[in-house]
Amino acid sequence: MLEVERIQTFYGESHVLHDVSLTVGAGEAVALLGRNGAGKTTLIRSVVGFTPPRQGRIRFEGREIHRLPAHRVARLGLGLVPQGRRIFAPLSVAENLALGARGEAAPGAWTRERVYALFPRLRERAAQGGGTLSGGEQQMLAVARALMTNPRVLLLDEPSEGLAPIVVREIGRVLVALKREGLPILLVEQNFPLALRVADRVYVMNKGQIVYAGTPAGLDADEDVKRRFLGVS
Amino acid sequence: MTPVDLLGQALNGLAYGVLLFLLSVGLTLIFGMLDVVNLAHGSFYMLGAFAGLGLIAATGSFWAALVLAPVVVGVVGALVERTCLRPLYRRAVLDQVLLTFGLIYLFEDVVKWIWGGRIRSIPGPALFSGSVKIAGAAFPAYRLFVIVFGLAIAVVLWLVIERTRLGSIVRAGVWDAEMTAGMGIDIDRVFTGVFAGGAALAGLSGVIAGPIRSAYPAMGSEILVVTLIVVVVGGLGSLKGSLAGSLIIGQAETFGKAWLPETAMLIIYVVMALVVLFRPQGLFGRPLR
Ligand SMILES: Nc1ncnc2c1ncn2[C@@H]1O[C@H](COP(=O)(O)OP(=O)(O)OP(=O)(O)O)[C@@H](O)[C@H]1O
Ligand SMILES: [Mg+2]
Numbered sequence: 001m002l003e004v005e006r007i008q009t010f011y012g013e014s015h016v017l018h019d020v021s022l023t024v025g026a027g028e029a030v031a032l033l034g035r036n037g038a039g040k041t042t043l044i045r046s047v048v049g050f051t052p053p054r055q056g057r058i059r060f061e062g063r064e065i066h067r068l069p070a071h072r073v074a075r076l077g078l079g080l081v082p083q084g085r086r087i088f089a090p091l092s093v094a095e096n097l098a099l100g101a102r103g104e105a106a107p108g109a110w111t112r113e114r115v116y117a118l119f120p121r122l123r124e125r126a127a128q129g130g131g132t133l134s135g136g137e138q139q140m141l142a143v144a145r146a147l148m149t150n151p152r153v154l155l156l157d158e159p160s161e162g163l164a165p166i167v168v169r170e171i172g173r174v175l176v177a178l179k180r181e182g183l184p185i186l187l188v189e190q191n192f193p194l195a196l197r198v199a200d201r202v203y204v205m206n207k208g209q210i211v212y213a214g215t216p217a218g219l220d221a222d223e224d225v226k227r228r229f230l231g232v233s
Numbered sequence: 234m235t236p237v238d239l240l241g242q243a244l245n246g247l248a249y250g251v252l253l254f255l256l257s258v259g260l261t262l263i264f265g266m267l268d269v270v271n272l273a274h275g276s277f278y279m280l281g282a283f284a285g286l287g288l289i290a291a292t293g294s295f296w297a298a299l300v301l302a303p304v305v306v307g308v309v310g311a312l313v314e315r316t317c318l319r320p321l322y323r324r325a326v327l328d329q330v331l332l333t334f335g336l337i338y339l340f341e342d343v344v345k346w347i348w349g350g351r352i353r354s355i356p357g358p359a360l361f362s363g364s365v366k367i368a369g370a371a372f373p374a375y376r377l378f379v380i381v382f383g384l385a386i387a388v389v390l391w392l393v394i395e396r397t398r399l400g401s402i403v404r405a406g407v408w409d410a411e412m413t414a415g416m417g418i419d420i421d422r423v424f425t426g427v428f429a430g431g432a433a434l435a436g437l438s439g440v441i442a443g444p445i446r447s448a449y450p451a452m453g454s455e456i457l458v459v460t461l462i463v464v465v466v467g468g469l470g471s472l473k474g475s476l477a478g479s480l481i482i483g484q485a486e487t488f489g490k491a492w493l494p495e496t497a498m499l500i501i502y503v504v505m506a507l508v509v510l511f512r513p514q515g516l517f518g519r520p521l522r
Contacts, residue, residue, distance in 0.1 A: 050411055074417035086412045088405045089519075095401045100416030149417060 007056030009046045029185040031199035039208040040188045049073040079151025085142040089131030103150035115144040136167035153184040160191040237370045248376040250483025251383025255438035257463040258475045259431020265407035265470020273336035275457030277432040281439025282448035295358040302440045303433040310432025341450040355443030407470040468518020
């Protein structure tokens with residue numbers, strides 16, 4: 001489905017990702033964990049075309065995407081819920097949803113109605129400016145906005161960051177539901193319990209390298225990796 | 234000054250403010266969206282005036298020139314964006330400043346080469362050659378036309394930007410261009426479109442300014458400074474700010490010229506300094522981060 005193969009990614013001269021490989025299979029939820037500055041966002045940015053890798057390959061459904069501009073990557077079906085949410089504050093909630101909406105006609109597709117059913121708060125706030133929403137509502141809008149593009153894989157970068165526990169549980173519920181529908185998910189998280197709840201497989205990243213790949217249960221049992229790379233004990 | 238003089242000056246200021254609005258709206262959106270300091274934006278105004286001059290000579294109709302000159306300038310703008318600016322988006326601001334500064338001279342020289350360096354007066358439309366009595370004083374009909382036409386353009390622009398899908402793409406791009414691309418929107422095409430549209434509006438400003446302010450090669454660099462001040466006062470990337478800033482600066486400069494002719498420019502700098510002091514992001518800009 002999504003295959004990242006030995007990529008090297010730079011910001012200018014600073015070399016951030018070293019030989020990173022990772023896959024997300026059909027219908028699979030994969031979590032990517034790691035401390036602040038580990039390179040998780042850089043990996044997401046490499047995949048979506050914001051910061052293309054200098055070496056290595058990225059394939060999506062068999063197609064090479066690492067040289068495509070970001071809008072082409074998005075149009076192939078990579079839906080992004082970016083770190084910090086990046087809601088379009090001057091646009092209303094409805095305009096945020098409509099901006100990238102496509103493929104709504106297909107049977108079972110995400111439509112505005114379906115998205116509002118998943119997040120009823122957004123319907124109430126439809127005419128309000130995106131910038132006036134609370135943090136939790138903005139996160140829901142960020143997820144809803146990505147779903148409106150009818151993605152074939154969903155990339156989420158720390159969706160729980162800065163949110164109250166009750167909102168984090170809500171996000172977890174939605175992600176589990178999306179996974180049950182068969183939507184492949186790549187979830188970047190620092191919230192270990194959330195990642196364990198959602199993911200079928202996990203990767204741990206440290207200093208721009210993958211240092212662990214395995215199952216959530218395996219990671220949970222590996223006290224050494226948890227202590228050294230996640231600061232969990 | 235009698236009340237009638239005051240009204241006359243206020244209308245002059247309004248007509249000037251409308252010209253500034255047509256200029257600054259493109260500049261502010263280009264700033265906001267492309268992060269490019271386009272110092273050649275004033276040149277599009279100058280090109281609009283000369284394109285108007287040429288088209289009036291060729292077609293014999295002011296109205297034909299009013300429609301066609303902005304199209305010509307818009308095409309020039311699209312070419313400039315595609316060929317000169319695009320490679321510079323990822324470069325330092327200084328490179329952009331040097332390039333767009335160079336374009337000012339290029340365009341001035343092209344115009345001097347074709348039309349010579351003299352001031353050329355541009356005939357206004359016969360329809361508005363007379364004057365209108367307002368509160369007992371005669372006021373040139375053409376200036377009233379400029380006011381009404383400019384404000385009508387402002388309303389249309391507002392509707393397009395606030396109420397259409399194209400407008401929401403532009404607003405999204407001004408806010409966060411990268412994320413707009415991440416939503417599947419070809420932001421490069423939007424950049425070219427916004428740049429060309431901004432250039433066309435500057436050209437439009439130049440055509441309608443012609444019969445009031447004439448056409449001369451340095452007119453673009455002269456008005457650029459005032460337009461930059463409008464953008465700073467109104468706030469980067471804001472349509473409302475561009476309108477408010479234009480009307481304020483239009484009045485400030487016009488009344489400054491009437492009352493304290495030696496210090497008219499100083500007055501608009503003072504207005505800018507006050508705004509920046511109390512609201513660094515400008516009247517309608519988003520808070521600085
Ligand atoms: N735009 C940038 N320019 C230069 N260096 C950057 C840039 N963005 C990130 N970095 C550096 O790249 C490294 C990886 O950053 P990245 O944002 O990918 O980490 P992360 O794992 O997402 O961290 P966090 O959990 O804090 O979001 C860090 O050392 C960071 O300082
Ligand atoms: Mg990050």
